[in-house]
Amino acid sequence: xxxxxxxKFGPTEDVLQYEDxxxxxxxxxxxxxKVEAASLNRADLGLRKGTYRISADALPLxxxxxxxxxxxxxxxxxxxxxxxxxxxxxxxxxxxxxxxVAKTSEVRPVPQGVTSAHAAATPTVFLxxxxxxxxxxxxxxxxWLLVQGGSSGVGNAAIQIAKHLGAKVVTTSGSEExxxxxxxxxxxxxIDVSENDFLPEVMRVTNNRGVDVVLEMIGGDVYQxxxxxxxxxxxxxxxxxxxxxxxxxxxxxxxxRKATRFSITNYLKAKPDDFKQLDEILKLVQEKKFQVxxxxxxxxxxxxxxxxxxxxxxxxGKVILTM
Numbered sequence: 001x002x003x004x005x006x007x008k009f010g011p012t013e014d015v016l017q018y019e020d021x022x023x024x025x026x027x028x029x030x031x032x033x034k035v036e037a038a039s040l041n042r043a044d045l046g047l048r049k050g051t052y053r054i055s056a057d058a059l060p061l062x063x064x065x066x067x068x069x070x071x072x073x074x075x076x077x078x079x080x081x082x083x084x085x086x087x088x089x090x091x092x093x094x095x096x097x098x099x100x101v102a103k104t105s106e107v108r109p110v111p112q113g114v115t116s117a118h119a120a121a122t123p124t125v126f127l128x129x130x131x132x133x134x135x136x137x138x139x140x141x142x143x144w145l146l147v148q149g150g151s152s153g154v155g156n157a158a159i160q161i162a163k164h165l166g167a168k169v170v171t172t173s174g175s176e177e178x179x180x181x182x183x184x185x186x187x188x189x190x191i192d193v194s195e196n197d198f199l200p201e202v203m204r205v206t207n208n209r210g211v212d213v214v215l216e217m218i219g220g221d222v223y224q225x226x227x228x229x230x231x232x233x234x235x236x237x238x239x240x241x242x243x244x245x246x247x248x249x250x251x252x253x254x255x256x257r258k259a260t261r262f263s264i265t266n267y268l269k270a271k272p273d274d275f276k277q278l279d280e281i282l283k284l285v286q287e288k289k290f291q292v293x294x295x296x297x298x299x300x301x302x303x304x305x306x307x308x309x310x311x312x313x314x315x316x317g318k319v320i321l322t323m
Contacts, residue, residue: 006048013311026101037320064100145212146172158215185291209231216237217241
């Protein structure tokens with residue numbers, strides 16, 4: 001089969017090698033999946049650079065934390081899935097390939113009417129937004145949420161989930177065209193940060209009170225200003241700094257405000273059964289109550305171009321590989 005392997009870490013996509021490798025064999029409790037679509041994530045960029053959870057002695061490896069396709073082969077003891085069934089998998093590695101294995105605990109069925117591309121694009125962004133907003137964010141109906149970087153996959157998901165929960169959403173993006181699309185997804189207020197400083201705008205629309213929750217993923221100055229945008233009792237949770245540093249230890253804040261860091265990987269490691277929440281999310285996608293936005297698709301052979309595109313700031317929604 002064809003796959004994208006990393007033999008050495010490196011700062012650019014040139015370390016991604018498109019090559020022939022053996023089709024993996026599913027072990028007991030695992031499924032072999034014929035991959036139809038795999039989703040790119042910023043964690044993949046960190047993995048490529050050697051800054052994300054994997055040491056050099058694990059190389060070579062196939063990246064790709066989430067993918068969807070059909071069940072090709074069952075490992076021993078697997079009886080909850082059938083050959084030919086459409087599934088989505090979230091095993092953290094292996095998806096940049098024509099075939100990949102996953103444990104049954106990392107797999108969920110894909111409902112009729114949801115494409116493999118949309119299924120593959122769902123787990124990381126929707127589960128991050130769902131559990132981040134409900135746990136660290138503790139978002140409630142009627143509250144204000146600020147989403148920094150609404151045009152990202154997590155940003156798209158967070159806007160829709162917040163509206164589903166009855167909250168009000170203000171979000172930032174880098175162009176008026178992106179802001180227009182974010183309003184179509186449900187954002188109440190959008191701020192084009194290429195033209196405006198977001199902090200005065202946020203305070204203006206909230207009558208100088210600030211927002212109840214901030215989802216922050218930019219880092220640097222945006223992180224620091226986002227803390228200033230919090231209302232008394234407000235909660236900021238960060239999912240990593242895509243374009244700037246964030247504090248290793250969140251700062252102590254006044255007026256019962258608090259800042260935390262949220263990782264869906266760590267969350268699901270602590271509460272693996274919560275992965276089944278993906279069923280409800282996919283049902284809402286099937287019912288067209290949630291929209292999975294795919295910004296651009298690339299064939300597997302063009303994974304270098306796909307990562308280069310993701311690493312820029314032009315995309316809106318998810319970036320997908322197709323087999």
